Amino acid sequence: MVYRSEPPTHTIAEKLAMANETSSSSSSSLPVVHEDEELIYGSEPGWVEARTSCDHLGSLSADLIHIPTPNTHCNRCHHPNENWLCLCCKDVLCSRFINKHMLEHYQETSHCVALSYSDLSVWCFSCDAYLDAQVILPLRPVYETAYLLKFGEAPPFRTG
Numbered sequence: 001m002v003y004r005s006e007p008p009t010h011t012i013a014e015k016l017a018m019a020n021e022t023s024s025s026s027s028s029s030l031p032v033v034h035e036d037e038e039l040i041y042g043s044e045p046g047w048v049e050a051r052t053s054c055d056h057l058g059s060l061s062a063d064l065i066h067i068p069t070p071n072t073h074c075n076r077c078h079h080p081n082e083n084w085l086c087l088c089c090k091d092v093l094c095s096r097f098i099n100k101h102m103l104e105h106y107q108e109t110s111h112c113v114a115l116s117y118s119d120l121s122v123w124c125f126s127c128d129a130y131l132d133a134q135v136i137l138p139l140r141p142v143y144e145t146a147y148l149l150k151f152g153e154a155p156p157f158r159t160g
Ligand SMILES: [Zn+2]
Pocket: 074, 075, 076, 077, 078, 079, 093, 094, 098, 099, 100, 101
């Protein structure tokens, strides 16, 4: 990510004052507002970079072509949403924001790599990080299969 290396020339209060002046004298205040939006997005605290490597892929299932459909319910509490697919044993379990069944599964079995059926992100509990399924080759097939099941078409990077 690229951060601004220099502080803004004006404070937010000054910019708002400028925007108000601009909008009262003419109809176009958009450039100033747009710049403020960029500043806000650039410092967004929730953003994390996905890892491009992981040392815990040795226990991945040998058959990740045949996986449960993305609308499968949690195997323990049958919650319909926010579920994860364990990429080691293909169990479908709910997220830490529902009843934490995937987290419990990791604590019980050490199966640490899971794919979200909500947004198809891949999480490694051992790395405590998201994994980039487009870069880490062992994760690509299951990502592609899940994407196909969820959206009915292959993901953009697919070559064959
Ligand atoms: Zn559950």
